[in-house]
Amino acid sequence: MVAVVRPRTGTTSADRNSSKAPGPFHTDCCNDLPAITPAESVIAGKGLQQSVSVPPDTEVTISQRSSKVHPVATYLFVLVAATFGSDAHDRRTAGDFGPPAKQPGGKPPDDGVGHDMSLPPVYGGEVLHVDLETGDSHTEAIDEADARRFLGGNGFAAKLVHEHVPAESGPFDAENVVVFAVGPMNLTPFQSTSRGVVGFVSPMTDGFFDSTFGGSFPRAQKSLGFEAVVLHGRAPDLSYVRLSEDGAEVVPAPDLEGRGTYDACETVREAEGQGFDTHVIAAGPAGENRVRYACLLHQSHDREGVAGRGGSGAVLGSKNVKAVAIREGDFEPELADESGLRNLAVGRMGELMEGTEMLQEYGTSGLVNPINEMGKLGRRNNASELVAEADAEAIGGERLKADYVTEDTTCANCAVKCGKHVSVEARGITQAKIPEFESLFATASMTEVYDADRVVEANDLCDRLGMDTISWGVTVAFAREAHERGLLDADDDAGLLEFGDAEGLVELAELVAHREGIGDRLAEGSARLAAAIESDEDDPSKYVHGVKGLELAAHSPRGLKGMSIGYATSTRGGSHHDTRPTRQYAGEHDETTEGTPEFAARSQHFTALGDSLTQCRFVSEGGWGAEINDRYRDAINAATGWDLTTEEVETVGERVYNVERLINVERGVASRETDTLPYRVMHEPIPEGPNAGMYCPPAELESMLTEYYEFRGWDEDGAPTPETLERLDIGEL
Ligand code: SF4
Numbered sequence: 253m254v255a256v257v258r259p260r261t262g263t264t265s266a267d268r269n270s271s272k273a274p275g276p277f278h279t280d281c282c283n284d285l286p287a288i289t290p291a292e293s294v295i296a297g298k299g300l301q302q303s304v305s306v307p308p309d310t311e312v313t314i315s316q317r318s319s320k321v322h323p324v325a326t327y328l329f330v331l332v333a334a335t336f337g338s339d340a341h342d343r344r345t346a347g348d349f350g351p352p353a354k355q356p357g358g359k360p361p362d363d364g365v366g367h368d369m370s371l372p373p374v375y376g377g378e379v380l381h382v383d384l385e386t387g388d389s390h391t392e393a394i395d396e397a398d399a400r401r402f403l404g405g406n407g408f409a410a411k412l413v414h415e416h417v418p419a420e421s422g423p424f425d426a427e428n429v430v431v432f433a434v435g436p437m438n439l440t441p442f443q444s445t446s447r448g449v450v451g452f453v454s455p456m457t458d459g460f461f462d463s464t465f466g467g468s469f470p471r472a473q474k475s476l477g478f479e480a481v482v483l484h485g486r487a488p489d490l491s492y493v494r495l496s497e498d499g500a501e502v503v504p505a506p507d508l509e510g511r512g513t514y515d516a517c518e519t520v521r522e523a524e525g526q527g528f529d530t531h532v533i534a535a536g537p538a539g540e541n542r543v544r545y546a547c548l549l550h551q552s553h554d555r556e557g558v559a560g561r562g563g564s565g566a567v568l569g570s571k572n573v574k575a576v577a578i579r580e581g582d583f584e585p586e587l588a589d590e591s592g593l594r595n596l597a598v599g600r601m602g603e604l605m606e607g608t609e610m611l612q613e614y615g616t617s618g619l620v621n622p623i624n625e626m627g628k629l630g631r632r633n634n635a636s637e638l639v640a641e642a643d644a645e646a647i648g649g650e651r652l653k654a655d656y657v658t659e660d661t662t663c664a665n666c667a668v669k670c671g672k673h674v675s676v677e678a679r680g681i682t683q684a685k686i687p688e689f690e691s692l693f694a695t696a697s698m699t700e701v702y703d704a705d706r707v708v709e710a711n712d713l714c715d716r717l718g719m720d721t722i723s724w725g726v727t728v729a730f731a732r733e734a735h736e737r738g739l740l741d742a743d744d745d746a747g748l749l750e751f752g753d754a755e756g757l758v759e760l761a762e763l764v765a766h767r768e769g770i771g772d773r774l775a776e777g778s779a780r781l782a783a784a785i786e787s788d789e790d791d792p793s794k795y796v797h798g799v800k801g802l803e804l805a806a807h808s809p810r811g812l813k814g815m816s817i818g819y820a821t822s823t824r825g826g827s828h829h830d831t832r833p834t835r836q837y838a839g840e841h842d843e844t845t846e847g848t849p850e851f852a853a854r855s856q857h858f859t860a861l862g863d864s865l866t867q868c869r870f871v872s873e874g875g876w877g878a879e880i881n882d883r884y885r886d887a888i889n890a891a892t893g894w895d896l897t898t899e900e901v902e903t904v905g906e907r908v909y910n911v912e913r914l915i916n917v918e919r920g921v922a923s924r925e926t927d928t929l930p931y932r933v934m935h936e937p938i939p940e941g942p943n944a945g946m947y948c949p950p951a952e953l954e955s956m957l958t959e960y961y962e963f964r965g966w967d968e969d970g971a972p973t974p975e976t977l978e979r980l981d982i983g984e985l
Contacts, residue, residue: 368395372892373586374436375399376477379412382493382500384571385426385485389500394479400894401981402911403904404435406863408480409451409462410911414985416482419918423455423563424542424570430483432576435866436891438474439585441594443604444871446471446663447557449863454562455544456723456777457801457825459916463564464829464863465533466663467550467557469578472531477583487572490540492520497581508574512536512716513549520577528553534575536718538765539565543775545723545803549715555661555671556685560720562802562824588893596887604668604875611670611870612660614649616689621648623689624697626837627941628808631697632751633729634797634932637808638941643702647692656708657686663868670870676705684712687721690828693806694725698797699732699757706754710761717765723777726803728760730778731770733795739787745770778803794931800825800921807833809933809948814841816948817956818852820927821970823912829863831855834873845952849960854879857905864908880905907980910964910972914985917971924969927957 363369367377371394378391402411409431421427431451438445448470454461473481476497483493487502490509494501505523508516516534524530533550546565550557559565568574587593610618623629624644631639645651652674661671672686687695687708695714696707714721734740735749742749745763748756748770763771773781779801782792797804802825809815818831831852836842841851858879862872865888876883885898916922928934929948937947961968965976977983 366393368393370396371399372396372436372588372894374440374588374891375404375585376474376479376583378478379408379480379482380476380478380495380500381482381484382502383484384487384491384493384502384573387500387502391478391499399436399892400896401904401907403861403864403888403908404437404479405433405449405464405866406451406462406860407904407908407911408864409433409449410460410908410915412480412482413451413453413460414911414915416484417453417915419915419920421453423453423458423567426484426486426571428453428567428570430564430568430571430573431480432473432483433480433866434470434474435479435864436585436888437865437867438471440587440891441590441597442865442867442887442891443597443600443875444663444666444668444868445866446665447866447868448473449866450548450559450564452562452564452567453915453919454802454824455542455566456563457916457921459800459823459825459919459921460912461562461564461824462863462912463547463559463561464866465548465550465557465559466666466868467531467552467555468528468664469531469533469550469552469557470866471664472578472580474585475583476578476581481576483568483571483573483576485571490572490574492534492575492577493573494524494577494579496579497583502573505574508534509540510537511574513718514551514716516575517549517551520575524577524579526579529580531578531580532575533557533559534718535565535568535573536716536765538718538775539569540574541765541767541775542566542569543719543764543767544777544780545720545727546718547720549718552664555663556715557663558685558715561722561827563720565718585891587891589890593887593890596883596890600875600883601667604871607874608668608670608870610649611668611874614653615670615672615686616649617652617672617686617692618649619689620644620692621650623806623837624648625942626811627938627943628811629697630693630797630806630808632700633698633726633733633795634930635733635936636940637811637938637943639697644697646702647696647704647707649689651704652686652708656704658683666868666871668868668871668874674708676708679705679709681709681712684708685715687711690806691721691725694722694729694803695757696725698725698729700751701754701757703754706758710757713758713761713765717761719761719765722805723803724761724764724774726797727764727774727778727781728757730795730797731774731781734782734785734792737790737795739785739790739792742770777801791931797930797932798826799929800926802826804930807836808938808943809929810938810946811943812836812842813845813848813948814852814855816929816933816953817845817849817960818855820929820953820957821852821856821960823856823909823916823922829859829869832859832869832873832878835878843946845956849956850963853909853960853963854902856909857902859905860908860912861901861905864904903980907982910976910980911982911985913966913970914972914977914982922970924957924961927970929953 382389412431433449447466449462451462489504491502492505513534513536517532520532538546548559548565624639656674657672659673660669662669673683674686675682732751764774778796782796785792804826805828807828814836822830832855841848880902885901937945
């Protein structure tokens, strides 16, 4: 680490901030701005003030919606077309990959204060380190070789966590860090790179975790020129961190204690006095109380961004930090080939809009009914994967759109606008975030609550209290089954633990966030709760729907073979953003184990690359292809001026995934023993519906694990070998 004076590797614009209202990160929500087409907004790149029109000679086809074809059918069809119709390369053997990315010839030229002058000016050039205890901060220059190796976002977060968190430190120890990282594409015309990454050691898995979120915060961070901000140590008192181009200030804020996420965001914005031009992300009471799956919520002018999974809110809370606020800066990335990147983005617009039609209409809630029809929607703590049609319809996207949705919302620089606000008059709820598909699975079908009013209310409460709806809902589902089986003595709260109890669901959100009554035990997550239950008659862990301490998301590990091996090997545990289910729903590797370990591994490369670019997954899969292909290569090369091959681009994803695995191996949480699946998934076939009989027995998983380790170049226990680390140019880690 080198303490340096801040550089300006890109360009600045003196008048960029002069048009502060409504700010350069807003999209087409602002009435005082000229109306723009979706195509214009998605390639605006630097914000509306600098939006560009589609060149007249470029054909952009945006499909008309058809009332005859179900949007999900179109969605899945287009994804398959995007994948197979692309110029994707087949993965060659590991040894065939391109040469190491590291620059030959020793140290590159610098600018006299430690900055690598060969770093493409699309990068802001620095990492900002903040000592929460003293309030001091300093910057560290990023060198080009590391940018080539790790790209940004997820890659930078993994590298920084590996560098700064000792393997023996616990998630709530001061030595843990919280990394906010963005990628080379933020603030460029590359579509929907409005997302950022939070990296940390998770209190759920005790391993590396990166959680992504949208809104306007990541683009504001990029405007500071800090590709990553690393929070170290622990503040003496409850505080928020103010980030500006000058660095960081730790601002004591005792008044924020106990406040909900939205309230905290608003209070900090008021204190900063710049309205929505200050971009805030905050923890809720759950974070302060170290609920292990506490999340962070960012409220932008246009929509909420939630870093939902893994417990980022709990780690921030353990550092006595309630919120992080950004005052916009002047940094603007400089592209190696701006028109090239812009043309690439324009060229994907038609397919993107067609491929995301369902998301535009319903958000992800549109997946409830079609996935239930496939027989892959977990119900009653996953005892079944089929919900009665009327129940599914009561909570599905079509119903929510008809009776609850009040407006579309969007992250910055996105034409898809998958976000929605919902209101429930009877419960006094207005403009709440719509429950995502994953949340509807976890909080509704898993707990057997199909009262949409209460489901929306419970989800809104989780957002306000700052809790991951997936882990919370699946933990409630576990507790309900454990109680039903006589394993969980809930004393006065027993009435809340009946499957189907809608009132109890809502009440449990408050109890968990404040660690009151049974809520204190549920705040530990289902795996720890099961381990703490003493029983001579039954093993409570048999009913946990999780991997490596993290509750599984909605995509069936019994009904989708790719998810079986994908979840088992996920560096984040039960995450559906390691191996993706999307292509499996379209018929790839859903029912066969043949070639599935390689499919799952390469999907993990795709997600690691995407999160390093910080492009929204829905936009990637809908518009650019659901696997690494030449399009991503061309976009990265246009932005940076590099000449990476597609194989080298995939190696970035593979490298990042290996760093994550290495962290987890060093921490003792990743091995053949922990690469496993829930008991029910391995021993109880799906009892009913189109997938009746499907499961992943232990022998099948073992066989896939062996094939997966061989493909990856890991040893028999699942650790990356020294040769593999050398091949990936991370031998020094
Ligand atoms: S598709 Fe949805 S989540 Fe993705 S960037 Fe657009 S609004 Fe945000």
